[in-house]
Amino acid sequence: MDYVIQIGGSLVAILAVAWLVRKMGLGGDVRIANEAHAWLLADEVESGFKPVDTTIDKTGYGALMRDEAGRILILRRHGSHFAGRVVTKRPEARLDQGLLTIKPDDNPFGAITLNLGSEAAIWASSLRRLEPNNV
Incomplete structure (x- = not known):
């Protein structure tokens, strides 16, 4: 049971960090447009x-x-x-x-x-x- 909670907590943390990175506009494929x-x-x-x-x-x-x-x-x-x-x-x-x-x-x-x-x-x-x- 503790194992399932640990995996679930890790998954929630990863999704939260991914959402935050996207919201902040970090990373991405930046190129010279014109x-x-x-x-x-x-x-x-x-x-x-x-x-x-x-x-x-x-x-x-x-x-x-x-x-x-x-x-x-x-x-x-x-x-x-x-x-x-x-x-x-x-x-x-x-x-x-x-x-x-x-x-x-x-x-x-x-x-x-x-x-x-x-x-x-x-x-x-x-x-x-x-x-x-x-x-």
């Missing part, structure tokens, strides 16, 4: 960053944006939020068909592979135009 959403996220990452050109990963997990000064902002999903880095020096980048893999100097940010389709080559070229990184 260009306006990407711009909002860019401003959160780098206040005042005003993109003039944007491309969003086909899965919505990342984006690349360029401002008038030629700086490029790399935006990537980090858990249920987004993180970004402004790149002014040429990062390590590899183009493989429609996939562009970028590894900025910021090691904690890590490498990101974006599925940009036909725009991948254009953005790879943009990254090559940045000043070389002589570290």
Whole structure:
């Protein structure tokens, strides 16, 4: 009998936590919905960053944006939020068909592979135009 009460109590506790998590809006599958959403996220990452050109990963997990000064902002999903880095020096980048893999100097940010389709080559070229990184 105690065993049944223990299982029932555990089940009620699990359902209560699941309800609370859903009510608080935690977790979920957060993706970049459109260009306006990407711009909002860019401003959160780098206040005042005003993109003039944007491309969003086909899965919505990342984006690349360029401002008038030629700086490029790399935006990537980090858990249920987004993180970004402004790149002014040429990062390590590899183009493989429609996939562009970028590894900025910021090691904690890590490498990101974006599925940009036909725009991948254009953005790879943009990254090559940045000043070389002589570290």
